[in-house]
Amino acid sequence: MPRAQDVAGDGRTRRKAATPRARNPRAAADGGKAAGSKPQGAGPARQRDAEQTRADILEVASREFAEQGYAGARVDQIAERTRTTKRMIYYYFGGKEQLWIAVLERAYAGIRAAEQDIDVEHLDPVSAIRRLAELTFDHHDSHPDFIRLVSIENIHRAEHLERSPGFASLNSPVIDLIARILARGRESGAFRRQVDPLDLHMLISSYCVFRVANRYTFRAIFDRDLGSRDRREHYRTMLGDTVVAYLTAE
Amino acid sequence: MPRAQDVAGDGRTRRKAATPRARNPRAAADGGKAAGSKPQGAGPARQRDAEQTRADILEVASREFAEQGYAGARVDQIAERTRTTKRMIYYYFGGKEQLWIAVLERAYAGIRAAEQDIDVEHLDPVSAIRRLAELTFDHHDSHPDFIRLVSIENIHRAEHLERSPGFASLNSPVIDLIARILARGRESGAFRRQVDPLDLHMLISSYCVFRVANRYTFRAIFDRDLGSRDRREHYRTMLGDTVVAYLTAE
DNA sequence: GATTTAGTGGACGAACTAGTTAGTTCTTAC
């Protein structure tokens, strides 16, 4: 029972709350995402917008889950930071667990979209694979929350991802891209090793993910900040060197 | 207020509970660790043993935290799986957070101890670094709970590790070992690249950690089990190949 | 303009959870 004040029947406070509440719809909603998701020119901004409310909840929930973990995140806290109420979370998502799944799906959809934009086929195999590694590096570097969500889901042994339909089937386009680069490289004689595309993807991912995900314990133990701006370029080059060395070695 | 039964003053139940409780001290305690931590020949097994109780709690707590995460783990659950009660957790550790720190410290002490046993100095630089990578690989492979604890602590941005004194100072012996191997390799001309020992350690760790920590989401998305016995040797060799290729490449 | 339906708000409650209280029993030092 928080805020005895509000419950005590304080007329002024209550009336203020009951009033249509200085509706400032988008204000708290899209913090940063800016306009774009909805055709805003079409009439006066709606007071009720299911899609917008849903998106708002997802956005806030993503931050909160990434920050606190699944068990650590609080539904009340998420609701409070939304422009709507807790009731809406249950209305749109059903519960904490389904909200978490929706957050995961959104996060993976984001990375899939980014993968679509990769264009390295015009480069020679060695440059292409290095460029691909660097793009992966950059994406992970600028999306630490995604990495955190993945880490959290791994603690839960991916039970939610596994239960959610349509994940495995949606095979990532990068794997095909890597396969094509590797084939070209072998043909040209640049890559002297027979490598499985998925294994190479794992090699690249492990490096990029570790640098972001294990940054904190690494720093606590070895006193080195893997995420420092100064060393960013160094680690990016090192990744490219490693991948190229592995593929071109005897 | 659970178990109205017990509270209702059911004489039989209560008397049974009050009885010294078929003392079977070690039974629930060291599940698997077997004998070793205490000189068992010295007199009849004690009914009270502070060190043993403490160790028992730590053992159970480690499993529970690794399984559920920090926020997800329940003090009551930990207590229940111990041969003692919840009060003892607070008696010995002070609280959930301090228990977590103790669990972390114990886990890191374990890996430090393992690092002490590494002996590869008699090998030539290339073989030595490959062997070191393989030993790291094996250790991570057989201690998934340690990896989980580290992942969890990273979600919390290592705030506990940072607060716990005497972590950074205890510089890991592997780094020195790697430094010596790299120096030898450069002298002999086998390693043509100037590499920072800590960076190489990161390269090896990232691969080993990812394979264990991200196994679940990787499987859910790409339908490949990184932890499968069949592929273990393959991934171990691949790590060695990668590290050696990186160091020996132009 | 009336009716229906999608969307919303806020308070409530049952179950849970970290931590505590008040007391008992075993061990050891003398």
Place this chain on the structure above:
DNA sequence: GTAAGAACTAACTAGTTCGTCCACTAAATC
């Protein structure tokens, strides 16, 4: 043998947390 203190226990408490109830309003439909 016994007193002091360490080791231990069951039951309890205060506060939290997920989820729901019910009354209500804006928008869509007729």
